[in-house]
Amino acid sequence: MLRFITCGSVDDGKSTLIGRMLYDAHLVFEDHLASLAADSKKVGTQGDDLDFALLLDGLTAEREQGITIDVAYRFFSTEKRKFIVADTPGHEQYTRNMVTGASTADCAVILVDARQGVLTQTRRHSYLVSLLGIRHIVLAVNKMDLVEFSQQRFDEIVAEYRAFAVQIGLSSVTAIPLSALRGDNITSASPNTTWYGGPTLMGYLETVEIDAEATDGPFRFPVQWVNRPNLDFRGFSGTIVGGSIRPGDRVRVLPSGVETNVARIVTPGADLTEAVRGQAVTLTLTDEVDVSRGDVLCRAESPAEVADQFEAHIVWMNEQPMLAGRPYLLKSGTRTVGCSISQLKYKVNVNTLEHAAATTLELNEIGVANITVDRPIAFDTYADNRDTGGFIVVDRFSNATLGAGMLHFALRRAHNIHWQAVQVDRAAREQLKGHSAGAVWFTGLSGSGKSTIANLVEKQLHSLGVHTYLLDGDNVRHGLNKNLGFTDADRVENIRRVAEVCRLMVDAGLVVLVSFISPFAQERRMARDLLGDSEFCEVFVDTPLAVAEERDPKGLYQKARRGELPHFTGIDSPYEPPMNPELRIQTVETDAEEAAGLVVTRLRQMNIID
Amino acid sequence: MKLTHLQRLEAESMHIMREAAAESENPVMLYSIGKDSSVMLHLALKAFYPSTPPFPFLHIDTTWKFREMITFRDARMTELGLKLLVHSNPECIEKGINPFTHGSSLHTDMWKTQGLKQALDQYGFDTAFGGARRDEEKSRAKERVFSLRSAQHQWDPKAQRPELWRLYNARRSPGESLRVFPLSNWTELDIWQYIHLEDIPIVPLYLAKARPVVERDGMLIQVDDDRLPLLPGERPQMRSVRFRTLGCYPLTGAVESEASTLLDVIQEMLLTTTSERQGRAIDHDSSGSMEKKKQEGYF
Numbered sequence A: 001m002l003r004f005i006t007c008g009s010v011d012d013g014k015s016t017l018i019g020r021m022l023y024d025a026h027l028v029f030e031d032h033l034a035s036l037a038a039d040s041k042k043v044g045t046q047g048d049d050l051d052f053a054l055l056l057d058g059l060t061a062e063r064e065q066g067i068t069i070d071v072a073y074r075f076f077s078t079e080k081r082k083f084i085v086a087d088t089p090g091h092e093q094y095t096r097n098m099v100t101g102a103s104t105a106d107c108a109v110i111l112v113d114a115r116q117g118v119l120t121q122t123r124r125h126s127y128l129v130s131l132l133g134i135r136h137i138v139l140a141v142n143k144m145d146l147v148e149f150s151q152q153r154f155d156e157i158v159a160e161y162r163a164f165a166v167q168i169g170l171s172s173v174t175a176i177p178l179s180a181l182r183g184d185n186i187t188s189a190s191p192n193t194t195w196y197g198g199p200t201l202m203g204y205l206e207t208v209e210i211d212a213e214a215t216d217g218p219f220r221f222p223v224q225w226v227n228r229p230n231l232d233f234r235g236f237s238g239t240i241v242g243g244s245i246r247p248g249d250r251v252r253v254l255p256s257g258v259e260t261n262v263a264r265i266v267t268p269g270a271d272l273t274e275a276v277r278g279q280a281v282t283l284t285l286t287d288e289v290d291v292s293r294g295d296v297l298c299r300a301e302s303p304a305e306v307a308d309q310f311e312a313h314i315v316w317m318n319e320q321p322m323l324a325g326r327p328y329l330l331k332s333g334t335r336t337v338g339c340s341i342s343q344l345k346y347k348v349n350v351n352t353l354e355h356a357a358a359t360t361l362e363l364n365e366i367g368v369a370n371i372t373v374d375r376p377i378a379f380d381t382y383a384d385n386r387d388t389g390g391f392i393v394v395d396r397f398s399n400a401t402l403g404a405g406m407l408h409f410a411l412r413r414a415h416n417i418h419w420q421a422v423q424v425d426r427a428a429r430e431q432l433k434g435h436s437a438g439a440v441w442f443t444g445l446s447g448s449g450k451s452t453i454a455n456l457v458e459k460q461l462h463s464l465g466v467h468t469y470l471l472d473g474d475n476v477r478h479g480l481n482k483n484l485g486f487t488d489a490d491r492v493e494n495i496r497r498v499a500e501v502c503r504l505m506v507d508a509g510l511v512v513l514v515s516f517i518s519p520f521a522q523e524r525r526m527a528r529d530l531l532g533d534s535e536f537c538e539v540f541v542d543t544p545l546a547v548a549e550e551r552d553p554k555g556l557y558q559k560a561r562r563g564e565l566p567h568f569t570g571i572d573s574p575y576e577p578p579m580n581p582e583l584r585i586q587t588v589e590t591d592a593e594e595a596a597g598l599v600v601t602r603l604r605q606m607n608i609i610d
Numbered sequence B: 001m002k003l004t005h006l007q008r009l010e011a012e013s014m015h016i017m018r019e020a021a022a023e024s025e026n027p028v029m030l031y032s033i034g035k036d037s038s039v040m041l042h043l044a045l046k047a048f049y050p051s052t053p054p055f056p057f058l059h060i061d062t063t064w065k066f067r068e069m070i071t072f073r074d075a076r077m078t079e080l081g082l083k084l085l086v087h088s089n090p091e092c093i094e095k096g097i098n099p100f101t102h103g104s105s106l107h108t109d110m111w112k113t114q115g116l117k118q119a120l121d122q123y124g125f126d127t128a129f130g131g132a133r134r135d136e137e138k139s140r141a142k143e144r145v146f147s148l149r150s151a152q153h154q155w156d157p158k159a160q161r162p163e164l165w166r167l168y169n170a171r172r173s174p175g176e177s178l179r180v181f182p183l184s185n186w187t188e189l190d191i192w193q194y195i196h197l198e199d200i201p202i203v204p205l206y207l208a209k210a211r212p213v214v215e216r217d218g219m220l221i222q223v224d225d226d227r228l229p230l231l232p233g234e235r236p237q238m239r240s241v242r243f244r245t246l247g248c249y250p251l252t253g254a255v256e257s258e259a260s261t262l263l264d265v266i267q268e269m270l271l272t273t274t275s276e277r278q279g280r281a282i283d284h285d286s287s288g289s290m291e292k293k294k295q296e297g298y299f
């Protein structure tokens, strides 16, 4: 079985090529042909001839617009092999779709139009193909009929392509002159290209030796499901994603590091004496060790690495940009952990391959970043193993898949910073101060009254003998966060720093009052997660925009309306109100003194103060 | 050791089932009694062995299925000791919805689409395994393996998630559910070859036999019981036929065939020139009709 992907720009003839292969493999059924003939007349581009491209377009909306939007999978087989083709369209969503299609492909067919030769897009496709680790490349020089099947033209294109391919590390490139429309060199050698002595496209695809068929590399087995039908049986079900395994083999469980031996490879029917990469099996172990879903069983002598900070390539696949510091989920193998991008080192211009400094990744952008996960995980370098080296990034709220990544290596730094076990701890400090520590997080629009209320709360607490500190825009933005502006990325980083400072101060035993607009739910959530629900009191200072704008104590709204303050919350930057704050204060009905009283009462209820 | 393509497909399907089951609170496997369901059931037994599959099986019964299907279903479930849930849309029972007076679209929508939504809501299933394959129909070629449905069971092509490697994102928000298609990458031929190789029991209707049929709109319809109203001049004839797909008998066309063994069927498959869906009345409505049905929640 061979999985391959076809890549090309719009109109290079991709759909025609796949349609042609299906047709030549006799896989187009009569009823499909009948509707193809009807469709060809209606929307086709070939007059009364069959428009093979129409065989492939699936969704009606797309068909009417004459474009394909997504990754589509096609199936055909010849006597030698079964094929799964990932077909991806050639417009703006291209990177996302192509990366998706390429992730499971063993081979890539890169189309160029013989008249146009190697284009920017050709370079982009090739880069993505190499990024995803595909090793077998066909350079399909299509529409040879339009250049009179010229050998010179073909050689020119091939020479140019090879020079570029070497730069990006693509070594095995087979170039084939084709006409998808007329069928030259698809299944049989074309009489129009007698100068060409290489394989036909089908001939190549039928015989190319693929990596997936080799089972080298050490044993890797991400545990999917603990199989416990009764008290006497405890097995671990999963798919072998590297190497092979036999009963008696020594394995190491990661991340725990415990070692044991494989006892049985259980399948219905009889136990197996060996299982290899690609097989879905159930293993039992000789010792009662702790193994659960998400762990990885590895060959003991060559285990995967374990770390919590990595460098990786990331491909961003969502309209919502990737922001450093924002909490996301990361799924690798069968393990899902919390993660955040600690630093985006650069993004890659997929057309020129140049690196550029960046703070965010937008949809379809690719970058190299440092990632931190909240628990150590087992991994291999993507170049060594696509399964243990690839991951997806998932949104904590919408659960959408936001991006995909390929791990390079662990950052050693992580191993060296050990938490100092200090004797003077938070409990000791709290005892000395005579009250617990915690954070009051005021959020709301500019001019909503946050700082007024926070100041009053601080006064009241102070008079109660509570040690406090107030963090607000004035004392943080002018110092620690002086280098940050008001773009979404900077706002996220601003709040991340404030939250971290707040955490240190809470650890110091203080009741910290934080007064920031903090417009995004995700960052408030991050702050809450950092501190823990029991010591985090979110206060939503709820003032309608119109009221805040009318108050406009610092004249900021006026400026923003005049366009002098871009990214102003409420005007041209969103505010996401909290859904379940510990306290919501409607300032239109409650005056500031009263509001401060409510906050203090809430802190008593939370046992933060007496 | 080289794996055959069927071994690869088998492993992939088992992987998908385990992944979905491990990440769901309340999964269910749809069991429609056809060949794809038979393969899916077989794979589920393998994937979780020696445990039994950690989910029940659900049949949306339109009451218009071939009688042999129901007999087969009950025998199979009893033999395997599995938990079967059967749901028939009570509104359809009450109104006596049938393909003759109400037309095939309404019939299918009410019994199948609405019936399925009712059952999923009633039991609160958050994941449902279905046996659809990408090769069945053009619009299926782009379907994800893990397909997200809104609380109203709607399929929004724009909200579908990219699927990379073997990594499936099974997370969902409250109210949302997943349809999971473990057989996405199988073709009709793979299904038959696998049934043969693994000796999987199937409903005998798939094999040719002399059966009473009438010819209608170019389709051969089996007179499965006396609810099929015969048109003037129509007389059931005994012909050697078999079925490529199984559904409601008045809507499922038979093909003339002498293939009375599995090997014969596979042989015929290799020579066939029409797609399996041709025998289904519901797909002929209009081009793109499957896709419309999918958006409405037809599986």
Ligand SMILES: Nc1nc2c(ncn2[C@@H]2O[C@H](COP(=O)(O)OP(=O)(O)O)[C@@H](O)[C@H]2O)c(=O)[nH]1
Pocket (backbone or CB within 6 Å): A008, A009, A010, A011, A012, A013, A014, A015, A016, A017, A045, A046, A053, A090, A142, A143, A144, A145, A146, A178, A179, A180, A181, A182
């Ligand atoms: N002359 C010629 N035209 C071709 C060939 N392959 C494709 N075309 C035409 O190029 C146009 C775009 O083809 P299509 O398959 O839709 O391109 P896609 O956008 O890459 O899928 C159509 O009009 C095809 O008929 C070829 O080998 N020779």
